[in-house]
Amino acid sequence: DVKIGVLALQGDVAEHITAFQQVLDTIPSVVGSVVEVREAAQIPSLDAIAIPGGESTTISRLIEKNRMHEVLTGFQGGIFATCAGMVLMAKSVEDPRICPLGLIDMEVDRNAFGRQRESFEADIPVQGLDAPFHAVFIRAPVVRSVGAEATVLATIDQGIVAVLQGKHMALSFHPELAGDLRLHRLFLTGLGIV
Numbered sequence: 001d002v003k004i005g006v007l008a009l010q011g012d013v014a015e016h017i018t019a020f021q022q023v024l025d026t027i028p029s030v031v032g033s034v035v036e037v038r039e040a041a042q043i044p045s046l047d048a049i050a051i052p053g054g055e056s057t058t059i060s061r062l063i064e065k066n067r068m069h070e071v072l073t074g075f076q077g078g079i080f081a082t083c084a085g086m087v088l089m090a091k092s093v094e095d096p097r098i099c100p101l102g103l104i105d106m107e108v109d110r111n112a113f114g115r116q117r118e119s120f121e122a123d124i125p126v127q128g129l130d131a132p133f134h135a136v137f138i139r140a141p142v143v144r145s146v147g148a149e150a151t152v153l154a155t156i157d158q159g160i161v162a163v164l165q166g167k168h169m170a171l172s173f174h175p176e177l178a179g180d181l182r183l184h185r186l187f188l189t190g191l192g193i194v
C-alpha cells in the first residue's frame with residue numbers, strides 16, 4: 001500500500017489531498033491512501049509527503065514547534081513542495097524567519113514577483129511534460145540559483161520556478177489548483193509509485 005501524507009499545519013491542505021487521491025484513483029493497480037500529517041511520528045512510515053502553499057513563515061514556525069524539522073530532513077521518501085513548501089525545501093532563504101529544510105540545493109526568494117504581479121497565471125513548458133502546464137502563481141517564490149545536485153524543470157522570465165532533486169520536487173506555482181494532475185503524477189512516477 002502506498003501512503004501519501006500532506007503536511008497539515010497551515011495552507012491549502014485539502015486541495016493537495018484531493019489531487020493526490022485523484023491520481024491514485026486513476027491507477028487501479030495501486031492501492032493507496034492520502035492522509036493529513038499533524039504529528040512528526042506519522043512521517044517515517046509515509047512514501048511521500050506534500051508541503052502545501054500557504055504562509056512559509058507560519059509553516060516554518062509550526063514545523064519547529066511540532067518538532068518535525070529533523071524527521072523531515074531525514075525522511076526517506078519523496079517530498080512534493082509547492083509555493084510556501086518550495087521556500088521551506090531550500091538550502092537558503094533570504095528571510096531570517098524561515099528555518100529551511102535544506103533538502104534541495106537552491107536559494108529561494110519569497111514573494112519574488114513584487115506587489116504589482118502578486119498573482120498571475122501562465123502556460124509554461126516543464127521538462128518531463130509533453131505540453132505546457134497552466135501554472136497558477138500566488139505571491140510566488142522564485143529560485144535565485146541552484147547547485148549541482150538540483151535539476152531545473154521550468155524557468156520563466158523572472159527565474160527558475162520548478163526544480164527536481166532526487167525524489168523531491170519543488171514548484172513556485174500551485175498544480176493542486178490547476179485541475180491538471182500531470183505534475184503530481186510525474187512526482188509519483190519519480191518515486192516508482194505510479
Ligand code: GLN
Binds near residue numbers: 054
Ligand atoms: N509567499 C508566500 C510565502 O512565502 C507563499 C504563498 C503561497 O504559498 N501561495 O509564505
